[in-house]
Amino acid sequence: MHNADDSKSPLERYLGATIRELRQSHGLTIAQVAEQAGISRGMLSKIENAQTSTGLDVLNRIAMALGVSMSTLFRNFDVPQGGAQLVKKGAGMEVVRKGTQRGHTYHLLAYDQGPRKLFEPFLITMDDASERFPVFEHPGTEFIHMLKGVIEYRHGQQTYILHPGDTLTFRADIPHGPERLIKTPIQFLSIFVYAQPAAE
Incomplete structure:
Protein backbone atom coordinates (compact mmCIF):
# COMPACT_ATOMS: atom_id res chain seq x y z
CA MET A 1 0.00 0.00 0.00
CA ARG A 75 19.40 13.97 18.55
CA ASN A 76 17.95 10.67 17.30
CA PHE A 77 18.07 11.42 13.60
CA ASP A 78 20.44 9.35 11.49
CA VAL A 79 21.66 7.31 14.46
CA PRO A 80 23.59 4.32 13.07
CA GLN A 81 21.60 1.09 12.89
CA GLY A 82 24.20 -0.56 15.10
CA GLY A 83 27.00 -2.96 14.34
CA ALA A 84 27.06 -5.17 17.39
CA GLN A 85 29.23 -8.27 17.25
CA LEU A 86 27.47 -11.34 18.65
CA VAL A 87 29.62 -14.31 19.61
CA LYS A 88 27.39 -17.26 20.45
CA LYS A 89 28.13 -19.56 23.39
CA GLY A 90 31.16 -21.71 22.63
CA ALA A 91 31.99 -19.78 19.46
CA GLY A 92 34.72 -17.50 20.84
CA MET A 93 38.07 -17.67 19.09
CA GLU A 94 40.37 -19.94 21.11
CA VAL A 95 43.72 -18.31 21.71
CA VAL A 96 46.87 -19.61 23.36
CA ARG A 97 48.50 -17.26 25.83
CA LYS A 98 52.26 -17.49 26.13
CA GLY A 99 53.18 -19.87 28.96
CA THR A 100 49.78 -21.47 29.41
CA GLN A 101 49.32 -25.21 29.05
CA ARG A 102 46.63 -27.84 28.83
CA GLY A 103 43.63 -27.51 31.10
CA HIS A 104 43.65 -23.77 30.61
CA THR A 105 41.74 -22.25 27.68
CA TYR A 106 41.21 -18.67 26.64
CA HIS A 107 38.30 -17.81 24.34
CA LEU A 108 38.46 -14.32 22.89
CA LEU A 109 34.88 -13.00 22.80
CA ALA A 110 35.30 -9.94 20.54
CA TYR A 111 37.75 -9.26 17.74
CA ASP A 112 38.34 -7.28 14.54
CA GLN A 113 38.18 -3.95 16.34
CA GLY A 114 40.36 -2.20 13.79
CA PRO A 115 43.97 -1.08 14.01
CA ARG A 116 43.87 0.01 17.66
CA LYS A 117 42.40 -2.36 20.22
CA LEU A 118 40.18 -0.77 22.84
CA PHE A 119 39.66 -3.88 24.91
CA GLU A 120 39.93 -7.67 24.79
CA PRO A 121 37.36 -9.82 26.60
CA PHE A 122 38.34 -13.43 27.35
CA LEU A 123 36.38 -16.33 28.79
CA ILE A 124 38.99 -18.31 30.72
CA THR A 125 38.43 -21.90 31.79
CA MET A 126 40.77 -23.87 34.07
CA ASP A 127 40.27 -27.44 35.20
CA ASP A 128 43.74 -28.78 36.06
CA ALA A 129 44.45 -27.89 39.68
CA SER A 130 48.10 -29.00 39.38
CA GLU A 131 48.89 -26.61 36.54
CA ARG A 132 51.67 -24.06 37.15
CA PHE A 133 50.85 -20.57 35.97
CA PRO A 134 53.12 -17.93 34.53
CA VAL A 135 53.05 -14.38 35.86
CA PHE A 136 51.44 -11.94 33.47
CA GLU A 137 52.27 -8.28 32.89
CA HIS A 138 50.68 -6.25 30.10
CA PRO A 139 49.46 -2.70 29.46
CA GLY A 140 46.10 -1.37 30.56
CA THR A 141 43.58 -2.33 33.21
CA GLU A 142 42.22 -5.83 33.75
CA PHE A 143 38.77 -6.67 35.05
CA ILE A 144 37.99 -10.22 36.23
CA HIS A 145 34.51 -11.50 37.03
CA MET A 146 34.22 -15.01 38.49
CA LEU A 147 31.58 -17.32 37.04
CA LYS A 148 32.45 -20.78 38.43
CA GLY A 149 34.79 -22.36 40.97
CA VAL A 150 37.12 -20.72 43.48
CA ILE A 151 40.55 -19.30 42.73
CA GLU A 152 43.31 -17.54 44.65
CA TYR A 153 44.52 -14.75 42.38
CA ARG A 154 47.70 -12.74 42.88
CA HIS A 155 48.21 -9.08 42.03
CA GLY A 156 51.57 -7.70 43.09
CA GLN A 157 52.13 -8.56 46.78
CA GLN A 158 48.45 -9.31 47.49
CA THR A 159 46.38 -12.42 46.86
CA TYR A 160 42.58 -12.53 46.67
CA ILE A 161 40.17 -15.45 47.00
CA LEU A 162 37.55 -15.12 44.28
CA HIS A 163 34.17 -16.91 44.40
CA PRO A 164 31.43 -16.87 41.73
CA GLY A 165 30.04 -13.35 41.41
CA ASP A 166 33.24 -11.69 42.72
CA THR A 167 34.97 -9.02 40.64
CA LEU A 168 38.60 -7.91 40.74
CA THR A 169 39.89 -4.86 38.84
CA PHE A 170 43.58 -3.95 38.74
CA ARG A 171 46.45 -2.32 36.88
CA ALA A 172 47.71 -4.98 34.49
CA ASP A 173 51.30 -3.69 34.31
CA ILE A 174 51.82 -5.03 37.86
CA PRO A 175 52.67 -8.78 37.88
CA HIS A 176 49.52 -10.87 38.30
CA GLY A 177 48.04 -14.29 37.67
CA PRO A 178 46.40 -17.33 39.25
CA GLU A 179 48.16 -18.39 42.46
CA ARG A 180 46.11 -21.47 43.33
CA LEU A 181 43.05 -23.23 41.94
CA ILE A 182 40.95 -23.95 45.02
CA LYS A 183 37.84 -25.46 43.43
CA THR A 184 37.78 -26.56 39.78
CA PRO A 185 36.42 -26.25 37.19
CA ILE A 186 37.08 -22.54 37.26
CA GLN A 187 35.65 -20.09 34.76
CA PHE A 188 35.93 -16.33 34.73
CA LEU A 189 35.51 -13.41 32.40
CA SER A 190 38.69 -11.38 31.99
CA ILE A 191 38.55 -8.04 30.18
CA PHE A 192 41.70 -6.15 29.24
CA VAL A 193 41.01 -2.43 28.75
CA TYR A 194 43.72 -0.47 26.97
CA ALA A 195 44.44 3.22 27.54
CA GLN A 196 43.82 5.37 24.48
CA PRO A 197 46.19 8.11 23.37
CA ALA A 198 44.80 11.59 23.94
CA ALA A 199 43.09 13.12 20.92
CA GLU A 200 45.23 15.52 18.91
Whole structure:
Protein backbone atom coordinates (compact mmCIF):
# COMPACT_ATOMS: atom_id res chain seq x y z
CA MET A 1 0.00 0.00 0.00
CA HIS A 2 1.43 3.39 -0.96
CA ASN A 3 1.88 5.82 1.89
CA ALA A 4 1.32 9.47 1.10
CA ASP A 5 4.30 10.31 3.31
CA ASP A 6 6.73 8.33 1.14
CA SER A 7 7.52 11.34 -1.01
CA LYS A 8 8.59 13.32 2.05
CA SER A 9 12.21 13.29 3.18
CA PRO A 10 13.05 11.09 6.18
CA LEU A 11 14.19 14.25 7.98
CA GLU A 12 10.79 15.95 7.55
CA ARG A 13 8.97 12.85 8.79
CA TYR A 14 11.38 12.48 11.69
CA LEU A 15 11.09 16.15 12.75
CA GLY A 16 7.30 16.12 12.49
CA ALA A 17 7.03 13.01 14.67
CA THR A 18 9.58 14.35 17.18
CA ILE A 19 7.81 17.72 17.52
CA ARG A 20 4.44 16.01 18.00
CA GLU A 21 5.88 13.62 20.58
CA LEU A 22 7.56 16.42 22.55
CA ARG A 23 4.45 18.59 22.40
CA GLN A 24 2.22 15.76 23.66
CA SER A 25 4.68 14.70 26.36
CA HIS A 26 4.64 18.29 27.66
CA GLY A 27 0.83 18.33 27.58
CA LEU A 28 0.71 21.22 25.11
CA THR A 29 -1.85 21.82 22.38
CA ILE A 30 -1.03 22.76 18.79
CA ALA A 31 -2.55 26.20 19.50
CA GLN A 32 -0.30 26.81 22.53
CA VAL A 33 2.93 25.84 20.74
CA ALA A 34 1.99 27.70 17.54
CA GLU A 35 1.25 30.88 19.53
CA GLN A 36 4.56 30.64 21.45
CA ALA A 37 6.49 30.01 18.23
CA GLY A 38 4.74 32.81 16.39
CA ILE A 39 3.38 30.60 13.59
CA SER A 40 -0.14 29.57 12.56
CA ARG A 41 -1.77 26.43 13.92
CA GLY A 42 -2.16 25.17 10.34
CA MET A 43 1.57 25.59 9.75
CA LEU A 44 2.48 23.66 12.91
CA SER A 45 0.01 20.92 12.01
CA LYS A 46 1.57 20.62 8.54
CA ILE A 47 5.09 20.42 10.05
CA GLU A 48 3.98 17.68 12.46
CA ASN A 49 2.41 15.73 9.61
CA ALA A 50 5.45 16.23 7.33
CA GLN A 51 3.30 18.08 4.81
CA THR A 52 5.67 21.04 4.57
CA SER A 53 9.33 21.84 4.99
CA THR A 54 10.40 24.59 7.29
CA GLY A 55 13.50 26.67 7.87
CA LEU A 56 15.85 26.55 10.83
CA ASP A 57 14.50 29.81 12.20
CA VAL A 58 11.00 28.35 12.54
CA LEU A 59 12.37 25.08 13.95
CA ASN A 60 14.34 27.06 16.52
CA ARG A 61 11.19 28.95 17.57
CA ILE A 62 9.26 25.66 17.86
CA ALA A 63 12.06 24.16 19.96
CA MET A 64 11.99 27.19 22.28
CA ALA A 65 8.19 26.91 22.55
CA LEU A 66 8.64 23.26 23.57
CA GLY A 67 11.35 24.22 26.06
CA VAL A 68 14.06 22.15 24.37
CA SER A 69 17.23 22.93 22.44
CA MET A 70 17.53 22.60 18.67
CA SER A 71 19.95 19.72 19.19
CA THR A 72 17.24 17.83 21.10
CA LEU A 73 15.03 17.89 17.99
CA PHE A 74 17.79 16.23 15.95
CA ARG A 75 19.40 13.97 18.55
CA ASN A 76 17.95 10.67 17.30
CA PHE A 77 18.07 11.42 13.60
CA ASP A 78 20.44 9.35 11.49
CA VAL A 79 21.66 7.31 14.46
CA PRO A 80 23.59 4.32 13.07
CA GLN A 81 21.60 1.09 12.89
CA GLY A 82 24.20 -0.56 15.10
CA GLY A 83 27.00 -2.96 14.34
CA ALA A 84 27.06 -5.17 17.39
CA GLN A 85 29.23 -8.27 17.25
CA LEU A 86 27.47 -11.34 18.65
CA VAL A 87 29.62 -14.31 19.61
CA LYS A 88 27.39 -17.26 20.45
CA LYS A 89 28.13 -19.56 23.39
CA GLY A 90 31.16 -21.71 22.63
CA ALA A 91 31.99 -19.78 19.46
CA GLY A 92 34.72 -17.50 20.84
CA MET A 93 38.07 -17.67 19.09
CA GLU A 94 40.37 -19.94 21.11
CA VAL A 95 43.72 -18.31 21.71
CA VAL A 96 46.87 -19.61 23.36
CA ARG A 97 48.50 -17.26 25.83
CA LYS A 98 52.26 -17.49 26.13
CA GLY A 99 53.18 -19.87 28.96
CA THR A 100 49.78 -21.47 29.41
CA GLN A 101 49.32 -25.21 29.05
CA ARG A 102 46.63 -27.84 28.83
CA GLY A 103 43.63 -27.51 31.10
CA HIS A 104 43.65 -23.77 30.61
CA THR A 105 41.74 -22.25 27.68
CA TYR A 106 41.21 -18.67 26.64
CA HIS A 107 38.30 -17.81 24.34
CA LEU A 108 38.46 -14.32 22.89
CA LEU A 109 34.88 -13.00 22.80
CA ALA A 110 35.30 -9.94 20.54
CA TYR A 111 37.75 -9.26 17.74
CA ASP A 112 38.34 -7.28 14.54
CA GLN A 113 38.18 -3.95 16.34
CA GLY A 114 40.36 -2.20 13.79
CA PRO A 115 43.97 -1.08 14.01
CA ARG A 116 43.87 0.01 17.66
CA LYS A 117 42.40 -2.36 20.22
CA LEU A 118 40.18 -0.77 22.84
CA PHE A 119 39.66 -3.88 24.91
CA GLU A 120 39.93 -7.67 24.79
CA PRO A 121 37.36 -9.82 26.60
CA PHE A 122 38.34 -13.43 27.35
CA LEU A 123 36.38 -16.33 28.79
CA ILE A 124 38.99 -18.31 30.72
CA THR A 125 38.43 -21.90 31.79
CA MET A 126 40.77 -23.87 34.07
CA ASP A 127 40.27 -27.44 35.20
CA ASP A 128 43.74 -28.78 36.06
CA ALA A 129 44.45 -27.89 39.68
CA SER A 130 48.10 -29.00 39.38
CA GLU A 131 48.89 -26.61 36.54
CA ARG A 132 51.67 -24.06 37.15
CA PHE A 133 50.85 -20.57 35.97
CA PRO A 134 53.12 -17.93 34.53
CA VAL A 135 53.05 -14.38 35.86
CA PHE A 136 51.44 -11.94 33.47
CA GLU A 137 52.27 -8.28 32.89
CA HIS A 138 50.68 -6.25 30.10
CA PRO A 139 49.46 -2.70 29.46
CA GLY A 140 46.10 -1.37 30.56
CA THR A 141 43.58 -2.33 33.21
CA GLU A 142 42.22 -5.83 33.75
CA PHE A 143 38.77 -6.67 35.05
CA ILE A 144 37.99 -10.22 36.23
CA HIS A 145 34.51 -11.50 37.03
CA MET A 146 34.22 -15.01 38.49
CA LEU A 147 31.58 -17.32 37.04
CA LYS A 148 32.45 -20.78 38.43
CA GLY A 149 34.79 -22.36 40.97
CA VAL A 150 37.12 -20.72 43.48
CA ILE A 151 40.55 -19.30 42.73
CA GLU A 152 43.31 -17.54 44.65
CA TYR A 153 44.52 -14.75 42.38
CA ARG A 154 47.70 -12.74 42.88
CA HIS A 155 48.21 -9.08 42.03
CA GLY A 156 51.57 -7.70 43.09
CA GLN A 157 52.13 -8.56 46.78
CA GLN A 158 48.45 -9.31 47.49
CA THR A 159 46.38 -12.42 46.86
CA TYR A 160 42.58 -12.53 46.67
CA ILE A 161 40.17 -15.45 47.00
CA LEU A 162 37.55 -15.12 44.28
CA HIS A 163 34.17 -16.91 44.40
CA PRO A 164 31.43 -16.87 41.73
CA GLY A 165 30.04 -13.35 41.41
CA ASP A 166 33.24 -11.69 42.72
CA THR A 167 34.97 -9.02 40.64
CA LEU A 168 38.60 -7.91 40.74
CA THR A 169 39.89 -4.86 38.84
CA PHE A 170 43.58 -3.95 38.74
CA ARG A 171 46.45 -2.32 36.88
CA ALA A 172 47.71 -4.98 34.49
CA ASP A 173 51.30 -3.69 34.31
CA ILE A 174 51.82 -5.03 37.86
CA PRO A 175 52.67 -8.78 37.88
CA HIS A 176 49.52 -10.87 38.30
CA GLY A 177 48.04 -14.29 37.67
CA PRO A 178 46.40 -17.33 39.25
CA GLU A 179 48.16 -18.39 42.46
CA ARG A 180 46.11 -21.47 43.33
CA LEU A 181 43.05 -23.23 41.94
CA ILE A 182 40.95 -23.95 45.02
CA LYS A 183 37.84 -25.46 43.43
CA THR A 184 37.78 -26.56 39.78
CA PRO A 185 36.42 -26.25 37.19
CA ILE A 186 37.08 -22.54 37.26
CA GLN A 187 35.65 -20.09 34.76
CA PHE A 188 35.93 -16.33 34.73
CA LEU A 189 35.51 -13.41 32.40
CA SER A 190 38.69 -11.38 31.99
CA ILE A 191 38.55 -8.04 30.18
CA PHE A 192 41.70 -6.15 29.24
CA VAL A 193 41.01 -2.43 28.75
CA TYR A 194 43.72 -0.47 26.97
CA ALA A 195 44.44 3.22 27.54
CA GLN A 196 43.82 5.37 24.48
CA PRO A 197 46.19 8.11 23.37
CA ALA A 198 44.80 11.59 23.94
CA ALA A 199 43.09 13.12 20.92
CA GLU A 200 45.23 15.52 18.91
